[in-house]
Amino acid sequence: MAESAQTISDQIHDMLDDLTRAERQLALSVLENYPASGLGPLTALAKDADVSVPTVARMVQKLGYKGYPEFQMALREELKAKVKTPIAKHDTWAEAAPSGHILNRFTEAVIENIRLTLSQIDPVAFDHACDLIADVNRHLFIVGGRITHTLAEYLFLHMQVVRSDVTHVQSTANTWPHYLLDAKEGDVFVIFDMRRYENNTLKLAELAHGRGAKIILITDQWRSPVHQMATVCLSNRIVVPSAWDSATTTMLLLETMVSSVQTLNWSQTKGRIERLEDMFDETKLFRKFT
Structure with missing residues (x-):
């Protein structure tokens, strides 16, 4: 399984320039609704991106995974780790408010929106x-x-x-x-x-x-x-x-x-x-x- 400190989204974004036209089309489709797009069946992902099943298999291998099941397992582990150990969870944006306060929850959501958006815009x-x-x-x-x-x-x-x-x-x-x-x-x-x-x-x-x-x-x-x-x-x-x-x-x-x-x-x-x-x-x- 591919080992990386990066998220799968980061890995895909970094390799965009090295992909074929069809693979790039698939990558953008995955990033567009990340991570949900990678959690469904392989055939559904190929259909949504309007590419062939072999194209999905090739891109997954370029990411360093042996196959689509291993890719999905890594994606699920990434989501699980994010839930278990959020980065700097003890730090809050509004220090006078609890970490679960709307000020902090809303800010975290906005910052994640910005991060994901900037990672996906060409x-x-x-x-x-x-x-x-x-x-x-x-x-x-x-x-x-x-x-x-x-x-x-x-x-x-x-x-x-x-x-x-x-x-x-x-x-x-x-x-x-x-x-x-x-x-x-x-x-x-x-x-x-x-x-x-x-x-x-x-x-x-x-x-x-x-x-x-x-x-x-x-x-x-x-x-x-x-x-x-x-x-x-x-x-x-x-x-x-x-x-x-x-x-x-x-x-x-x-x-x-x-x-x-x-x-x-x-x-x-x-x-x-x-x-x-x-x-x-x-x-x-x-x-x-x-």
């Missing part, structure tokens, strides 16, 4: 998304849903400063034709769609894709149906001990994206910020303490 895909967003020759449309419209607005407000030709598509379907009217081939749509995936968002994506637009999808680990049309799909973990999903990891991605696009467009962005600050001074929008 930096090349992320950079490609930023390049598309930064390209001022492409009109940028930003779309959110019932809850994610707040994330869409956050990105929109920053992109308004960073670059020109940015549109925030409102989340009411009866206005979409007005926005799509001027969309051209090669324009970019950043679409937020988390579970419960919205039919209206899917329809908008279909219309935009039909006009030749590039779609950057920001979604959860199960992936919105929009991913089938996306040029880049950025999945992130959202599950926390709450009736609502967490936006923390998504916000981390957004803020990193804003930083990247700002750097790519700095020559234009610097001038836009200077002009904006001049307008703020003229309108006395902000208090000055000097």
Whole structure:
């Protein structure tokens, strides 16, 4: 059995560049719903990833296991060890609260979401998304849903400063034709769609894709149906001990994206910020303490 201080997820991520196309497709499928994806029958895993059974067997062997049963045994042992001996379990984030307090449980869940998300995002895909967003020759449309419209607005407000030709598509379907009217081939749509995936968002994506637009999808680990049309799909973990999903990891991605696009467009962005600050001074929008 393979011996490693790394998790199986870490091992898979480290070997992504050395896999064949089919093996990489399988690896991404495993990582997408890790660890549950590796606990079912071999044939089910192959079917979910749309690869052959021999492909699963080859990748398992590349990980250092003799076969799929040994791989599953290692995965179960990893989960068992995690339950028995959580790393630094005696340390808590909110020291004044018990380790089981919601402040600590929620924080641990968020940090695990961040770790898993960053281990699974392809930096090349992320950079490609930023390049598309930064390209001022492409009109940028930003779309959110019932809850994610707040994330869409956050990105929109920053992109308004960073670059020109940015549109925030409102989340009411009866206005979409007005926005799509001027969309051209090669324009970019950043679409937020988390579970419960919205039919209206899917329809908008279909219309935009039909006009030749590039779609950057920001979604959860199960992936919105929009991913089938996306040029880049950025999945992130959202599950926390709450009736609502967490936006923390998504916000981390957004803020990193804003930083990247700002750097790519700095020559234009610097001038836009200077002009904006001049307008703020003229309108006395902000208090000055000097």
